[in-house]
């Protein structure tokens with residue numbers, strides 16, 4: 202059967218974005234793929250217990266590029282797995298660095314819960330340059346017992362946090378108290394600026410939606426960027442259980458077709474293919490349902506700043522979770538590949554973040570949405586390098 206016919210047969214079910222709704226148990230992830238969300242339980246080894254929370258951090262494309270070296274007692278050395286990068290959509294690994302920031306933030310919060318102070322030394326063997334990252338550690342963390350260390354109330358949200366890609370409730374704006382909590386969660390980093398727009402600013406909201414829509418269209422219709430997503434796309438329970446990472450697609454019809462070899466992931470679909478147009482339509486409907494957007498802008502864009510932005514984003518999302526507020530990053534327009542130059546310039550202009558002085562590190566849609574299941578995780582053993 203021709204691919205195009207197959208896509209038509211599937212009829213709207215092809216959605217590449219990670220995550221599915223809870224509707225219908227056949228869309229549920231296999232229990233082993235989400236077992237990490239039960240938390241580390243009674244794990245006696247403090248470092249492994251802490252890592253059991255850190256691995257629940259958000260990571261671009263859910264790639265989980267963390268490697269935790271435990272060979273020095275009392276320490277964790279964090280490195281980046283060079284096989285888990287996104288060279289096409291994230292050519293300078295900015296978002297990978299942010300995804301190490303989210304990990305470090307959850308690690309820090311979990312350490313506090315255990316009465317440990319996490320002394321985090323970033324880039325102990327030198328900071329990466331702006332172009333690429335290398336095998337040197339992202340951080341060396343010493344865990345020091347400290348009776349004076351304060352527990353963080355956001356700890357209670359780690360197991361509940363989700364990236365939510367559902368349609369949001371347009372009639373339910375995000376209340377001021379929730380925006381305030383998110384903004385406060387991002388504070389404390391002098392080089393970062395939190396911004397937000399809500400339903401009371403309709404023309405601005407329309408601009409946000411338009412830029413996000415155009416950026417998504419570009420990513421889906423640029424062959425090498427859609428292929429990068431296809432490479433980490435896990436279709437159906439067997440692939441999800443096998444990999445426990447990446448983007449997921451659980452629509453039963455697509456899963457059935459993939460099983461008999463009728464979902465071709467070996468080449469990019471044509472721009473007018475239903476696989477592309479249906480996704481654009483679906484994403485635009487979700488944008489149209491979105492009552493608010495937030496962003497984190499940084500002064501400068503060195504590696505420490507990128508890590509700090511990731512730490513701030515993790516806190517913002519945990520603070521939103523307290524208020525039952527859902528969010529989904531919209532990173533396409535922030536990506537630094539040539540085809541995205543238009544949306545990249547447009548979002549910077551809209552947010553008043555002129556290059557090169559400032560960088561939009563994170564941009565997300567925000568609102569209320571039905572709950573979603575947690576995303577797969579590979580587990581602590583998969584990221585640990587032990588002696």
Ligand SMILES: Cc1cc2nc3c(=O)[nH]c(=O)nc-3n(C[C@H](O)[C@H](O)[C@H](O)COP(=O)(O)O)c2cc1C
Nearest residue numbers: 259260261262263296299363364530531532533576
């Ligand atoms: C730096 C960064 C960029 C992200 N970009 C996107 C994005 O553009 N679209 C999206 O749907 N999710 C995005 N995410 C969310 C991840 O896909 C998500 O964290 C991952 O799939 C795991 O799911 P979870 O957050 O529910 O645990 C991003 C996360 C991070 C940390």
